[in-house]
Amino acid sequence: MLILYSNQCPVSFPVEGAGEGREIAGPLEQDEVEGILNKFFRKGEIRLLASENGLEGTLFNKVFSSFRNYCLNLDALPPELYIRIKDISQDAGHPDDLFPYFLDHAKNIFPHLSSMEELKKISDLSTPANWYPEARSLERKIIYHAGPTNSGKTYQAIKRLFEAESGIYCAPLKLLANEICQKSNAAGTPCDLVTGEERRFASLEGPSSHIACTIEMASITNKYKVAVIDEVQMIRDSQRGWAWTRALLGLNAEEIHVCGENSAIDLVKRLMLDTFDEFEVRKYERLSPLHWSDTALESLQNIQAGDCIVCFNKKDIYSLREKLESMGIKCAILYGSLPPGAKLSEAARFNDPDNICKVLLATDSIGMGVNLSVRRIIFNTLEKRVKNSQGEFETEKLSTSQILQIGGRAGRYGMDFDRGEVTTMNQVDIKLLHCLKNRDVELITQAGLHPTSDQIETFAFHLPGSSLADLITIFEGICKLDGEKFFMCTTDTFKTFAKMLEHIPLPLRTKYLLCNSPINTNPFLTSMLLKIARRISNGEAVHATWFRIQIGWPLAPPQTTKSLEHLESVYDAMDLYLWLSYRFVDMFPDVHIIRDMRVEVDLLIQHGVKNITKMSKEKSISLENVTTEKLDEESIDSDETYGKYNANDKRSNQHYISSYDNLFNKSMNEKNGRLAKVERTTGFEIPEELIEKYEREDNILSTSLLGKRRKILKTREKREDYTLNTPLVNKMRKSSKTKSVPKNPNIHKARRTPIEARNYTNLVDNQSREDKKEKYLSEIPLKVRLNNFFKQLPAITEKMISTFPEKSVRCRSEMQNEKSEKKDSGSIKT
Ligand SMILES: Nc1ncnc2c1ncn2[C@@H]1O[C@H](COP(=O)(O)OP(=O)(O)OP(=O)(O)O)[C@@H](O)[C@H]1O
Known part of the structure; x- marks a missing residue:
């Protein structure tokens, strides 16, 4: 053998x-x-x-x-x-x-080669119009609203939607679905919101007649009078195009309004020939004038209120912001991976005429989504890094469609500027800009398709020994489709996940669902998916407690762009939890807790986005004479006023605790990161007992400064109190004449986040602490608590510096001594 x-x-x-x-x-x-x-x-x-x-x-x-x-x-x-x-x-x-x-x-x-004929029949995708018999039994009318961005296409389509007896709006983004949902409810047409991670009903009595959803969630079984499919040109998208094809062919609605660029008219018309639906085109012109400038910006000195600089990566955004802020110009920033709350808050800052932030720095994600009051679009470059079919990065010129879509965001109708302008950062790009925008937009000729779970399951029946990744590869290899109209969407991410989950014993359908998770392949998210899959395979529910450990909860406010990026991934991991909770109802019981945590992370990200340049700048300046633990707090500054809080003595103590918490959180994050890395490389899940042991021995906590803080942790645990009794704190307390903070024996039971803990300490006054705690936790919403915390930080910092000018210097020299001692001894001791 x-x-x-x-x-x-x-x-x-x-x-x-x-x-x-x-x-x-x-x-x-x-x-x-x-x-x-x-x-x-x-x-x-x-x-x-x-x-x-x-x-x-x-x-x-x-x-x-x-x-x-x-x-x-x-x-x-x-x-x-x-x-x-x-x-x-x-x-x-x-x-x-x-x-x-x-x-x-x-x-x-590959045994499938012996049953090729059968498999070819199953994977025949040549007539997708026939997959939707209910839609085919209807007499549908398709109205294509065609025109450039800012021409009122969507406005007209949703006007008709709101008037109808029932309807569905299919959006390319969650934010857009949310916006139309709100507009509909405000216009008196009750509308529910359905996205992969959320179901929100307008009425307690049950589903409304109208739904706003992300396009992947559109129901093709429910009947509607009117449907709206927005941004139909995304039908060519290599990953998500299939969702537009499915909605176009499968929506069960008598009247379907399709909004998009002129470039997709021909394709949609050809698709509708197969469905025998009536087809009508309505053309629109831009509502406000747009001027394509002959002179570039050349220097940041020429920046004006209402300008938006479009970059194609986050690094450029942050470096531009640093430069602009050093010139005293406040900027809002927007990019695709920001959570919705952060996007809306940044857009609101920029749109608000009373806010001092008058310049926007954005990636090409502004081509779609939130309404922005932009006067001038400035292309930082006209090139973008993209992944080619081999998965390698290469630089590519922007397409005419992208130039028009992004440039067209200037001078949005109904907002502050009644005329828009487009230019570039450098004069050498101006000629190319004009050349690109004058070219004909490339016609879209093919619509995306992808195999359904049913097709893959039938495949699996014929090929019992094959892995899911192989099933997809075989499917792609032999499937037949009409290349004149369709293309197969990429399945790279799906296959990456399928290979990763290959050895986890799970039913095929479960694996198929997990591999369709709406996350990217970044290592943190990939390892979260792997761990979740293992738990499902073991029949263990994914509880919030377990989830918190994995993400290193509680999380500290981001100090650097890297930690901000990590928080964005954590937000995505929470989205993943919620997305899965709708697909494996029993396995994800803590939806409400995760939703609340998600709000907190969104707020942390919002704060980080607002302040990160300032923080990194302050960090580099103050590194000269301030200790690391001090920096952690000091660098968290805010644009806001200092708030109602007076810098009182208790803050000295509180500051110390906050510093400790920050360091502790950081070390926890690092620890979880390391665990995830070990798990990724070995392919084994580290047992909980081992993690506990790791936590006890905790190498990370033992390093340099954190080693010192660990002692404080122990003291804190022993005393079960917020009050720290270290010589340093005692000295601080003495010199600031701080009254001692009363003990709280329930600290560990209450399991407060550091933010709660810090704010809680603030509220201690003449009343009993327990009364205050109750009041604080029950009456003050989380957002307010968090905002208050951020507001008081500058005051705390100021107070610290004025009260203990010598502290930082002393601690730093202590640290340096410690470091050199450790170096000498050749190892770091716990
Ligand atoms: N007839 C109108 N009356 C008042 N406001 C309008 C009218 N038409 C459009 N608008 C407003 O103009 C803005 C642009 O309209 P809309 O979003 O429909 O454009 P669009 O062509 O779909 O462009 P995009 O694809 O960029 O959204 C929106 O804020 C919309 O509310």
Whole structure:
């Protein structure tokens, strides 16, 4: 029995008379065999023949690599194949003669090759219009609202939607779905919101007649009078295009309003020929004038109120902001991965005429989504880094469609500026800008498609031994589609997840759902998905307590762009939890807790986005004479006024605690990051007991400064009190004449977040602490608590500096001594 390992699955089949070939035909060298196989691999005719037999692209490569290993094991080869190779080596045969053996080998590895006809039928995607019999039984009318951005297309479509008896609005983004939902309710048409992570009903009595949803969530079984499909040009999107195709072909509505660029009219019209629906085009012109400037901005000195600089990565955004803020110009920022709350808050800051923030720095994500009062769009560059089909990054010029869509955001109708302007940062780009915007927009010729879970399940029935990733690869290899109208959406992310979950025992449908999770492949999110899949496989519910440990809760306000980015991933992980909670109801019981935590993270991100440049700047200045623990607090500054709080003595103590909490949070984050990394690289989940042990021994906490703080933690635990009794705190307390803060024996039971803890300490006055605690936790909403906390930080910092000017210097020198001692001893001790 010969066992081959192909794609991690052992394939075994018997070899009769192995070794006899050598006796009959004489010796063969491995080099000779390699040469023959290479010739075989390079031949175009062989590839053609292979593809006719269902072996295309990666499948061909996989089979070839397995066939090569098989052939190189000369003593195990069947005599017939051995003799054939020997003949070829002596020019008594041709490398093509190996094809029948190659095909047999392929069928052993991929049994689907034996049931090709059946599988071809299942994967026939040539007539997707027929997948939706209910929509086909309706007489539908499609009205295409075509025009450039800011021409009132959506306005007209939703006007009709709100008047209808029932309707559905399909949005490309959650924010847009939310906006239309709010508009509809405000206009007196009750409307529910449905996104992957949220269901919000307008009325307690049950579902409303209208729904605003993200396009992937559109129901193709419910009946509606009117449907609106927005931004239909996204039908060409390589990942999400299928959702627009599905909505166009499958929506069960009598009247469908489609809004989008002129470039998709022809494609939609051709699709509607297959559905026999009535088709009408309504064309629109831009509502406000747009001027394409001949002069570039050239210098940031020329920036004006209402300007928006469009960059294509976050790094450029933050570096521009640093420069602008050093010139005293406040900026709002917007990019795709910000959570909705942060996006809205930044947009509101920029749109508010009374706010001092008058400049916006954004990525191309502003092409769609929130309404912005932009007077002038300034392209920082006209190039963008994109991933090519091999997954490598390359620089690409912006397309005409992108230039028009982004540039067109200037001078939005109904907002502050009745005329828009577009320019570039550098004069050398002006010519290219004009050239690009004058070109005809590329016509969209194909709509996205992707296999359904039913199709994959039927595939699995025929190919019981295949992994999910292989099923998708095989499906893509043999599926038939009408290339004139359709293309297959990329499944790279899906396959990455499928490979990662391959060895976790889960039903196929569960795996399919998990692999469709709306997250990117960043390591933190990938490891979260893996851990969640393991828990589901073990039949363990994903509780908030477990989730908190994984994300290192409670989280500290971000101090750097890197930690801000991590918080954004944490937000996405919470979205993942909520998304899964609708698909595996019993396994995700703590939806409400996660929702609340998500609000907190959104607020932390909002605060970070607002202040991060300032923080990093202050950090670099104050590094000269301030200790690290001090920086953690000091650098958290705010634009807001200092609030009602007076800098009283208790803050000295509180500041110290806050510093400790920040450091503790940081170390927890780092620890969780390290755990995730170990889990990713080993592929094993680290048992809880080990994590506990790790926590007890905690290498991270033992490093430099944190080692010192750990002592404080112990003291704090021992005393079960917020009050720290270290010499440093005592000294601080003494010199600031702070009254001691009363004990709170319930601190650990209450499991407060550091933010709650800090604010709580603030509220201590003459009344009893417990009364205050009750009042604080029950009456003051979280957002207010958090805002109050941020407001008082500058005051705390000021007080600290004025009261203990020598503290920072002393601590720093202590730290340095400590460091050099550790260096000398050659290791870090706990
Ligand atoms: N007839 C109108 N009366 C009042 N406001 C209008 C009218 N038409 C459009 N608007 C407003 O103009 C702005 C742009 O309209 P709309 O969003 O419909 O444009 P669009 O062509 O769909 O562009 P985009 O795709 O960029 O959203 C919106 O704020 C909308 O409310």
